[in-house]
Amino acid sequence: MDTNVQKRRENKKSLRIKVISLGNAEVGKSCIIKRYCEKRFVPKYLATIGIDYGVTKVQVRDREIKVNIFDMAGHPFFYEVRNEFYKDSQGVILVYDVGLRESFDALDSWLTEMKQEMGSQANMESIIFVVCANKVDLTKRRVVDESEGRLWAESRGFQYFETSAQSGEGISEMFQAFFSSITDMCENGGKRPNPEVSIGFTKEQADTIRRIRSSKDSWDMLGVKPGATREEVNKAYRKLAVLLHPDKCVAPGSEDAFKAVVNARTSLLKNIK
Numbered sequence: 001m002d003t004n005v006q007k008r009r010e011n012k013k014s015l016r017i018k019v020i021s022l023g024n025a026e027v028g029k030s031c032i033i034k035r036y037c038e039k040r041f042v043p044k045y046l047a048t049i050g051i052d053y054g055v056t057k058v059q060v061r062d063r064e065i066k067v068n069i070f071d072m073a074g075h076p077f078f079y080e081v082r083n084e085f086y087k088d089s090q091g092v093i094l095v096y097d098v099g100l101r102e103s104f105d106a107l108d109s110w111l112t113e114m115k116q117e118m119g120s121q122a123n124m125e126s127i128i129f130v131v132c133a134n135k136v137d138l139t140k141r142r143v144v145d146e147s148e149g150r151l152w153a154e155s156r157g158f159q160y161f162e163t164s165a166q167s168g169e170g171i172s173e174m175f176q177a178f179f180s181s182i183t184d185m186c187e188n189g190g191k192r193p194n195p196e197v198s199i200g201f202t203k204e205q206a207d208t209i210r211r212i213r214s215s216k217d218s219w220d221m222l223g224v225k226p227g228a229t230r231e232e233v234n235k236a237y238r239k240l241a242v243l244l245h246p247d248k249c250v251a252p253g254s255e256d257a258f259k260a261v262v263n264a265r266t267s268l269l270k271n272i273k
C-alpha cells in the first residue's frame, strides 16, 4: 500500500486529547481518576498541589485515543497554578460531592472561572462536559438528590453520572461515555451536538422545576400573590400542569414538581372562599 495512504489511515485512527477535572477541593476528583487508571481507592485525603498530570490510552471503536489528563486542585489557593491549564481542553469532568451542597452550588462558578481563563476565543461548544455526582456510597449524608443534579447537567447539554470512587460505581461508564462523546465531537468537526435537540426538554421546563423546588410556600410555587382568587390560582395551575405534566415533560424532577403543584393548588383552594 502507498505509504501516504497508510499514514493517513493511521492518523484517522489515533487521536490525542486533553481533559481536565474541575470542582471544589475534596470532592473526589483525583480519586475518580485513580479509580479509573489504577483501579484502586485511597481513603486518606491527599490534596492535589496545583495540578497532577497523567497520560493514558483508551480504545474507542476503531480509534486509539491518547488522553492527557490534567487533574486540577480545587482549593482557591491554587488558582494561579490552575488557570494556565484550561486552554485547549476537549473534555471537562465536573465533580461535586452529593453530601456537600456548596460543592454542587459551586459548579456554576467553576464554569465561570474556566470561561474567564480561556479568554475571548473561548469556545465552550467545542468541549464535552460530564458531571459526576460523587460519593454516592455515603447515602446517609446525601443532600443533593439525583434529579436536582441531573437537571443542572442535562439542561446545559452535559451528561450526568452518579459515581463513587470508593466502590467504583459509575466510574467506567462515565469515562467510556466521556471518551466516546469526545471522539464523536472530533469526528463531527469539533462541535458538540445541540443540547436543545438531544435532551428533549426546554429551558423553560428546567427553570420552572428549579423555581418550584426553591419556592417558599404554595402561593410562591404557583407564582401568584398571597390572597389571589380561585380563578387566578386555577389559571396559574393549568399553565404549570401543561408545562410539567409527566406525559409531556421528560426533564429530571418533573414528576415531583408536578405533584407539588397539584398539592399546592389543593391546599390553596381549601382556604379560598
Ligand code: GTP
Pocket (backbone or CB within 6 Å): 023, 024, 025, 026, 027, 028, 029, 030, 031, 032, 042, 043, 044, 045, 046, 047, 048, 049, 072, 073, 074, 075, 134, 135, 136, 137, 138, 163, 164, 165, 166, 167
Ligand atoms: P483536591 O485535590 O484538593 O481538589 O481534592 P480532590 O477533589 O482531588 O479530592 P480527592 O480525590 O483527593 O478526595 C478527597 C477525599 O474524599 C479523600 O479522603 C477520598 O478518600 C474521599 N473520597 C473521594 N471519592 C470518594 C467516594 O466516592 N466515596 C467516599 N466515601 N469517599 C471518597
Ligand code: MG
Pocket (backbone or CB within 6 Å): 029, 030, 031, 046, 047, 048, 071, 072, 073, 074
Ligand atoms: Mg485532587
